[in-house]
Amino acid sequence: MIGKxxxxxxxxxxxxxxxxxxxxxxxxxxLRARRGAYSLDAYRNVLNDAQFHQTLGYSxxxxxxxxxxxxxxxxxxxxxxxxxxxxxxxxxxxxxxxxLVIPPIVIAFGYIRLYNTSSVLPLTGSARxxxxxxxxxxxxxxxxxxxxxxxxxxxxxxxxxxxxxxxSLGAGWMTVLTRVVLPNISVAILSGSFLTxxxxxxxxxxxxxxxxxxxxxxxxxxxxxxxxxxxxxxVISFGLTWAAMAAIQFLARRGHHSVxx
Amino acid sequence: MPFIEMTALKxxxxxxxxVRDFELSLGKGEFVSLLGPSGCGKTTxxxxxxxxxxxxxxxxxxxxxxxxxxRASQRHIGMVFQSYALFPNLTVAENVAFGLKVARxxxxxxxxxxxxxxxxxxxxxxxxxxxYQLSGGQQQRVALARAIAPRPRVLLLDEPLSxxxxxxxxxxxxxxxxxxxxxxxxxxxxxxxxxxxxxxxxRIVVMNGGKAEQIGPPxxxxxxxxxxxxxxxxxxxxxxxxxxxxGDSTHxxxxxxxxxxxxxxxxxxGQSVAVAIRPQSLRFCAEEQALMRGVVRNIEFLGAFSRVxxxxxxxxxxxxxxxxxxxxxxxxxxxxxxxxxxDEILHLFDNK
Numbered sequence: 174m175i176g177k178x179x180x181x182x183x184x185x186x187x188x189x190x191x192x193x194x195x196x197x198x199x200x201x202x203x204l205r206a207r208r209g210a211y212s213l214d215a216y217r218n219v220l221n222d223a224q225f226h227q228t229l230g231y232s233x234x235x236x237x238x239x240x241x242x243x244x245x246x247x248x249x250x251x252x253x254x255x256x257x258x259x260x261x262x263x264x265x266x267x268x269x270x271x272x273l274v275i276p277p278i279v280i281a282f283g284y285i286r287l288y289n290t291s292s293v294l295p296l297t298g299s300a301r302x303x304x305x306x307x308x309x310x311x312x313x314x315x316x317x318x319x320x321x322x323x324x325x326x327x328x329x330x331x332x333x334x335x336x337x338x339x340x341s342l343g344a345g346w347m348t349v350l351t352r353v354v355l356p357n358i359s360v361a362i363l364s365g366s367f368l369t370x371x372x373x374x375x376x377x378x379x380x381x382x383x384x385x386x387x388x389x390x391x392x393x394x395x396x397x398x399x400x401x402x403x404x405x406x407x408v409i410s411f412g413l414t415w416a417a418m419a420a421i422q423f424l425a426r427r428g429h430h431s432v433x434x
Numbered sequence: 435m436p437f438i439e440m441t442a443l444k445x446x447x448x449x450x451x452x453v454r455d456f457e458l459s460l461g462k463g464e465f466v467s468l469l470g471p472s473g474c475g476k477t478t479x480x481x482x483x484x485x486x487x488x489x490x491x492x493x494x495x496x497x498x499x500x501x502x503x504x505r506a507s508q509r510h511i512g513m514v515f516q517s518y519a520l521f522p523n524l525t526v527a528e529n530v531a532f533g534l535k536v537a538r539x540x541x542x543x544x545x546x547x548x549x550x551x552x553x554x555x556x557x558x559x560x561x562x563x564x565x566y567q568l569s570g571g572q573q574q575r576v577a578l579a580r581a582i583a584p585r586p587r588v589l590l591l592d593e594p595l596s597x598x599x600x601x602x603x604x605x606x607x608x609x610x611x612x613x614x615x616x617x618x619x620x621x622x623x624x625x626x627x628x629x630x631x632x633x634x635x636x637r638i639v640v641m642n643g644g645k646a647e648q649i650g651p652p653x654x655x656x657x658x659x660x661x662x663x664x665x666x667x668x669x670x671x672x673x674x675x676x677x678x679x680x681g682d683s684t685h686x687x688x689x690x691x692x693x694x695x696x697x698x699x700x701x702x703x704g705q706s707v708a709v710a711i712r713p714q715s716l717r718f719c720a721e722e723q724a725l726m727r728g729v730v731r732n733i734e735f736l737g738a739f740s741r742v743x744x745x746x747x748x749x750x751x752x753x754x755x756x757x758x759x760x761x762x763x764x765x766x767x768x769x770x771x772x773x774x775x776x777d778e779i780l781h782l783f784d785n786k
Contacts, residue, residue: 330522331517331519334515334517334519335519335521337484337486337506337513337515337519338513338515338519338520338521338577338580339521339532339536340485340486340505340506340507341484341485341506341507341509341511341512341513341581341590342507342512342532342533342536342580342581342584343507343508343510343533343536343537343584344507344532344536345505345507348536352532353521356521356523357521357522357523359523
């Protein structure tokens with residue numbers, strides 16, 4: 174008995190070390206900007222950098238529009254597939270998995286070819302147009318996570334009967350979607366949104382190739398030009414991600430009853 | 435004019451015909467049950483009335499007007515589901531108010547109606563609870579209140595009691611019926627439980643293979659089953675198959691003996707027919723003077739009466755009797771004679 178306990182704790186400790194050591198090393202390194210003493214200089218430099226604020230702000234706005242666009246595409250699709258044409262679910266799942274297989278660089282070049290300045294729809298010709306393309310690209314990249322999260326949420330409740338109940342009470346499709354379906358998969362929507370958020374904040378390829386001032390390229394630029402600041406930046410973005418995950422956990426627990434049927 | 439009229443309904447899923455040539459009319463305020471085994475098409479009929487399925491052929495009229503071109507949300511039909519289907523994110527009161535809010539009823543009117551409905555189902559104290567905090571019986575009461583709140587023209591009940599345990603089922607059964615009578619709302623009830631159908635309905639439609647086998651009041655369905663299927667499905671009727679022999683009198687001859695029949699069977703002489711006898715119509719008698727002879731296989735004590743299983747030729751018959759009427763020689767393994775009055779033998783038709 175004791176032996177068994179001992180080994181499970183050992184394995185746990187090893188795994189914890191495996192994950193934590195690099196983080197601790199990075200944290201330690203980020204605090205050594207001043208020679209011979211621990212200091213927050215690197216953090217101060219990062220937080221005082223105007224580019225940090227600009228790029229983070231830009232990426233935040235883009236991530237929010239990505240979440241909205243992704244939801245508009247995925248939520249009605251997943252609902253309709255689940256309700257009316259469940260037999261095409263494998264096909265839809267396959268399509269949503271494609272972004273994991275096709276590298277973002279292909280999407281970027283595809284966009285540039287299709288929407289360049291001499292095309293019918295010259296979206297790359299203006300900053301706003303390129304932002305639009307970038308948002309669409311991000312929505313594509315986050316498709317696997319968004320679809321999976323929402324589909325799982327829909328399967329957790331008896332969506333067909335709830336829909337019929339609402340219809341028999343006089344509700345049209347919009348009412349069904351906004352008053353019955355979405356509120357009952359709110360936790361799934363949140364987790365899909367946070368995953369999307371995390372992807373967009375750190376994404377490099379699309380933003381770099383479309384030449385937009387996003388947070389991903391900024392981190393890379395920082396990494397190749399400074400010593401301590403990139404570590405501080407990494408710690409900050411870890412902090413942001415963990416805050417997002419904690420928020421999911423918190424909301425999931427609070428919204429617990431909405432998943433239970 | 436009937437309140438609801440279904441004519442020549444047909445519905446197939448793929449190559450399977452689930453409903454065929456289904457005809458039914460309901461009067462205003464009537465409570466009609468669709469009774470049958472699973473897969474008999476009863477739920478499909480209900481869903482066609484609700485608007486969740488479209489018939490391939492036929493028409494459904496409510497108050498003389500065809501509803502087929504209306505969507506489910508436009509038909510003003512309330513529905514209660516087996517799985518309750520309460521909205522998990524809304525409180526009891528919000529659930530009941532849902533239909534009124536969708537119809538944009540005034541706030542005060544909605545509030546009043548919700549209170550009235552919750553009072554009716556005895557859940558006034560639960561108004562701010564969430565569905566997951568209620569028992570199954572309470573959830574189904576809320577579902578009933580929610581369905582009735584927007585004053586629908588018709589109420590559809592899709593096996594609403596099947597998920598509940600026996601005691602609550604019996605209580606809710608009479609509660610539903612009382613409320614239905616009080617409001618005078620025309621109701622179509624789907625069930626596979628003959629006891630529910632018999633105890634609640636004004637009329638019962640026994641369905642088999644997508645068709646109505648027999649339509650009639652509970653007493654008629656129970657006492658005068660028209661077909662073999664109905665006889666076997668309702669209660670525990672004894673079905674005996676044999677040859678009709680007509681002479682001075684008319685008999686049915688089978689492996690366990692013979693039955694004296696009423697003269698109106700004489701025309702069927704030489705044919706093979708099925709008849710039904712209720713367990714309480716069979717009487718024990720002395721073996722030597724009996725037309726039917728058998729052996730007692732088992733005796734079940736059921737409280738008010740005992741049910742005796744008798745093997746009689748190739749037929750296994752059930753005989754019900756009050757415990758005090760069963761003579762002492764009725765014991766397991768003993769040979770026994772059986773008799774029945776000719777006017778208690780029911781002729782069964784095979785409905786093909």
